[in-house]
Amino acid sequence: MDRGKGIFSLTPGPVEVTKEAVEADIENQVLLGLDALAGGNGEQADIFLSKNVIRLKGKEIPLVKEGKLLRKVTVAEDVTVPALSEALLDVYVERQEADDNDQESNYVIEIAKGFSHTYPLIMAATLVNINRAVTCKVRVLNPFSSNITLRHDAEIGEAEKIEKRTGVIAAEENIEEGNLATVRRVQLNNVCAHSCSTVLPVTNEHDVQPHLKTLFEQSTVNKTEEEKRVVAGILVKFADTFSKDEWTSG
Secondary structure (H helix, E strand, O other): OEEEEEEEEEOOOOOOEEEEEEEEOOOOOOOOOOOOOEOHHHOEOEEEOOOOEEEEOOEEEEOOOOOOOEEEEEEOOOEEEOOOEEEEEEEEEOOOHHHHHOOOOEEEEEEOOOHHHHOOOEEOOEEEEOOOOOOEEEEEEEOOOOOEEEOOOOEEEEEEEOOOOOOOOOOOOOOOOOOOOOOOOOOOOOOOOOOOOOOOOOOOHHHOOHHHHHHHHHHOOOOOHHHHHHHHHHHHHOHHHOOOOOOOOO
16 A cells, blocks of 8 residues: 655665665565666666675675575595595585685585485585685495496585584693694693492392283293393382382382
């Protein structure tokens, strides 16, 4: 329902545009047409999809897409994954012109939709930096008894940018141990080890209450005398858990 027209000051990003617009009772987001993206004296906006920006009045308005921004991940060269084995694959992550100046170009590569239907492989999610090398590496598993070949430029995954980097747990290694192992160890705090073993209650069969006699006999068929004593001890310890008759509850 239209409420009328008016002169509105629109601020897409860092640019301010004054335009005549119609006010309507609409709660959804709206699209700015070319009339709204036209600058003074008929100056039109330039849309650069490769940079994800709109240039208007000499300023750049960043384009923000809704939903996940996914990049296509393809195999860098023909590769055969042997049967019953795991392999590292070189893959290309789809790039854009702005990636060369991106200091935080960290992406998570996950399996693409339909990949499992095309290739009987399992691929682990991998965190990569697309600016460290021309290709990135992902790990795949072939659980079957025949070799599986992936062809060059086959699409196997999707990459999503991670805006925040994972912080470091601690700045130092564990100085109490040598640094000869392949795994880096970090001493977070001193933790005393405690035994997790539990001593089971043990008692004689005659200590089992009458309402648990039948359960005891059914539970100790073909059991040794020591095992029977353990079962009896558990039933004695937790006797109140079981109902004695139809008029009582455990």
